[in-house]
Amino acid sequence: MYKVDVSDMTQFLLGLLNIYSPSGDTERAVAYVRKAFDTLGLETALNAKGALIATWNGQSSERPRALTAHVDTLGAMVKEIKSNGRLRLTQVGGYAWNSVEGERCFVRTATGSTVSGTILLAQASQHVHSVKLVGKLERNEQNIEVRLDARTRNVDETRALGIEVGDFCYLDPRAELTETGFVRSRHLDDKASVACIYGALKAMHVAGRVPHQRTTVLVSNFEEVGHGASVGIPAECVELLAVDMAAVGEGQNSDEYSCAICVKDSGGPYHIEMRRKLVELAQNADIPYKLDVYPFYNSDGAAALRAGGDLRVGLIGPGVDASHACERTHQDGLSATARLIVEYLIAP
Numbered sequence: 547m548y549k550v551d552v553s554d555m556t557q558f559l560l561g562l563l564n565i566y567s568p569s570g571d572t573e574r575a576v577a578y579v580r581k582a583f584d585t586l587g588l589e590t591a592l593n594a595k596g597a598l599i600a601t602w603n604g605q606s607s608e609r610p611r612a613l614t615a616h617v618d619t620l621g622a623m624v625k626e627i628k629s630n631g632r633l634r635l636t637q638v639g640g641y642a643w644n645s646v647e648g649e650r651c652f653v654r655t656a657t658g659s660t661v662s663g664t665i666l667l668a669q670a671s672q673h674v675h676s677v678k679l680v681g682k683l684e685r686n687e688q689n690i691e692v693r694l695d696a697r698t699r700n701v702d703e704t705r706a707l708g709i710e711v712g713d714f715c716y717l718d719p720r721a722e723l724t725e726t727g728f729v730r731s732r733h734l735d736d737k738a739s740v741a742c743i744y745g746a747l748k749a750m751h752v753a754g755r756v757p758h759q760r761t762t763v764l765v766s767n768f769e770e771v772g773h774g775a776s777v778g779i780p781a782e783c784v785e786l787l788a789v790d791m792a793a794v795g796e797g798q799n800s801d802e803y804s805c806a807i808c809v810k811d812s813g814g815p816y817h818i819e820m821r822r823k824l825v826e827l828a829q830n831a832d833i834p835y836k837l838d839v840y841p842f843y844n845s846d847g848a849a850a851l852r853a854g855g856d857l858r859v860g861l862i863g864p865g866v867d868a869s870h871a872c873e874r875t876h877q878d879g880l881s882a883t884a885r886l887i888v889e890y891l892i893a894p
């Protein structure tokens with residue numbers, strides 16, 4: 547038997563959520579995960595592009611398997627220092643500007659210091675521009691800016707703060723566990739799944755279980771920009787289980803309390819044998835699961851396949867509400883996902 551320690555897994559998740567890691571600036575988040583994996587006795591290494599690759603030798607190495615989840619998130623970068631001293635941003639990853647409007651942010655300078663600010667519409671004041679206009683304006687790269695919490699009125703004064711074009715701008719995740727078991731935070735995509743993998747591996751480690759097949763865990767660091775798992779899965783692997791958030795919302799079957807098994811997303815159908823196996827494992831272990839289709843969604847599973855991987859790919863994950871906006875999931879969904887990962891790893 548084994549038991550997923552939901553409270554420990556949640557603490558791991560909150561710690562990870564509080565480390566900024568937009569695609570391209572993931573070193574600290576990867577180090578955090580590596581440290582945790584090291585305590586579980588896994589062999590860990592980084593590849594050239596900075597992703598974490600952990601290996602656990604199983605009972606057999608006949609049909610090696612891989613697991614993946616991504617630690618990189620959405621974010622932004624300084625595109626331009628405006629003549630009024632404020633910043634124009636370029637997005638890292640894809641999202642609607644209104645989903646970050648009003649959010650606190652932190653610009654990291656070359657020396658490592660951070661300057662706080664707020665992401666706002668340039669015409670934010672309703673007493674200056676009227677409620678009608680402010681409500682109607684389209685939010686785009688041209689009219690969204692960062693108001694820095696520093697006395698700056700021009701380009702030179704902003705540069706004097708150490709800020710330069712290309713500096714990363716982090717979104718405040720505002721990570722929080724509610725008394726009702728919800729984890730409310732930005733970037734649960736896909737840190738929630740990294741936590742599920744950690745919770746699963748730890749449960750096996752504590753129970754003295756080993757995977758049935760040699761298993762590679764790839765914690766990828768460029769998923770949000772499309773090429774995360776295009777390298778990092780050993781060629782010997784025949785199966786890849788991608789763990790990424792399930793898209794919860796109107797018309798969707800998944801929810802925050804189950805593990806979703808994705809049957810199809812923008813990359814097409816997932817492998818039917820993987821789907822059948824995952825459904826059977828969930829049923830036999832009494833794990834709450836939902837089959838679902840994600841209409842506007844790509845995973846690292848597709849990245850691995852497009853890069854030429856000869857793999858049977860499946861996709862599971864905890865349901866995340868309002869994805870790429872103010873996200874939320876529940877500990878029950880995390881627990882269900884971690885349990886299905888264990889079942890998959892120990893299954894013949």
Ligand SMILES: [Zn+2]
Nearest residue numbers: 735736790791
């Ligand atoms: Zn994701």
